[in-house]
Amino acid sequence: MTNFLPKSIRTLIEEFSRLPGVGPKSAQRLAMHLLRSPRDKIESLGQAVTGLKDDIVFCETCWNIAEKNPCYVCDNPSRDKSLICVVEEILDAVAIEKMGEFSGVYHVLHGRLSPVDGIGPDQLKIVELVKRIENGSKDDGEFSEGKSYKINEVILATNPSLEGEATALYIQKALIGFDVKVTRIARGLPVGGDVEYADEITLMRAMKGRGDF
Amino acid sequence: MTNFLPKSIRTLIEEFSRLPGVGPKSAQRLAMHLLRSPRDKIESLGQAVTGLKDDIVFCETCWNIAEKNPCYVCDNPSRDKSLICVVEEILDAVAIEKMGEFSGVYHVLHGRLSPVDGIGPDQLKIVELVKRIENGSKDDGEFSEGKSYKINEVILATNPSLEGEATALYIQKALIGFDVKVTRIARGLPVGGDVEYADEITLMRAMKGRGDF
Numbered sequence A, B: 001m002t003n004f005l006p007k008s009i010r011t012l013i014e015e016f017s018r019l020p021g022v023g024p025k026s027a028q029r030l031a032m033h034l035l036r037s038p039r040d041k042i043e044s045l046g047q048a049v050t051g052l053k054d055d056i057v058f059c060e061t062c063w064n065i066a067e068k069n070p071c072y073v074c075d076n077p078s079r080d081k082s083l084i085c086v087v088e089e090i091l092d093a094v095a096i097e098k099m100g101e102f103s104g105v106y107h108v109l110h111g112r113l114s115p116v117d118g119i120g121p122d123q124l125k126i127v128e129l130v131k132r133i134e135n136g137s138k139d140d141g142e143f144s145e146g147k148s149y150k151i152n153e154v155i156l157a158t159n160p161s162l163e164g165e166a167t168a169l170y171i172q173k174a175l176i177g178f179d180v181k182v183t184r185i186a187r188g189l190p191v192g193g194d195v196e197y198a199d200e201i202t203l204m205r206a207m208k209g210r211g212d213f
Helices: A007-017 A024-036 A039-050 A090-099 A126-137 A162-174 A200-208 B007-017 B024-036 B039-050 B090-099 B126-137 B162-174 B200-208
Strands: A080-087 A104-108 A153-156 A181-184 B080-087 B104-108 B153-156 B181-184
Touching (some): A007 A024, A024 B090, A039 B039, A080 A090, A090 A104, A104 A126, A126 A162, A153 A162, B090 B104, B162 B181
Parallel strands (some): A080 A153, B080 B104, B153 B181
16 A cells, blocks of 8 residues: 555645544545646645745734734724624634624634643733723723724623633633623524524523523 | 635635535635644645645556556556456545455546546546457467566456446446456445345345355
């Protein structure tokens, strides 16, 4: 088997199978698919991979990745700077942005508290969040270019998992004393879900969080 | 959404989602995984993709891909050149080779007959197979370097699908008149399978192909 396929293909299969969610069989199929593709398609994928980190910076306001600092969202005058949505990962912000209903700005923590994995508050962008709100609090209410904005509300949109909840709780405590409303995204039954099949904790949350009809 | 992620990431997500079996969500995750990877890991994947077609040739005997022509298998003196296993795709040969029990050589058709997709015998390496056997038939029985070998048996290992069976049948007919035994891999219940859940055609095949106990 070792030499049955040419080395360049074996290398690619190996590289592909290192990616998350790609098993050895999928890696083989991906490699074979590329082998059948025209050379320019292969090159464009290769270049997209190699050039991934080109021109990427962190926005030093919301810590999302961006082409410039501040990022497209933080720099957008039509976004509501007084409303910050705190998320664990970049892709969480992508999902919320896709919804198209959120007009505030983001704060990406880049992870969640996880003592098991040795992830404490210092590994996340929590200090930066507190500072952001602190600077906002000092604001005299007048909006002007290059200034910090008064932050009215922080929505904690970390995952409704054990670690996500702990992270939300930690941030909530860290923000005590600031003149800012701290909220948490609702936990309940997903739309299209089924009461019968919902787990007990979700059901409990859905009951607790019930609203007027 | 359009500008929410930096261009280099959007490009990579787009490239990834063009791959078979990779949806937009997986493409996003793969891109984010790479973004968190060290630069040298990213480069090695990029180079593996770009260099995929380097040093790859077709073996003009068995039409497998190889680093040289003839390939590692066709050039191996310990392989039985009188036994040819005909497969649809390279990965089929890889699977058979992995088994480690086949000592013959291969012939890769690069597809299967499929009138719906416009794939006829001319698009496959069938003429090459017939020529290979024809040359082998002319052999005077003496084995020497650089010569064609007398081919005793052709195992048709195309898929047990409608198209694979049609392809096998076509080849079998094309080889009538040559002094060569044409066989077909057994179709029956997969080992570990269940009679109860087997489909009717598989069961029928398993009964028809029954052997002495």
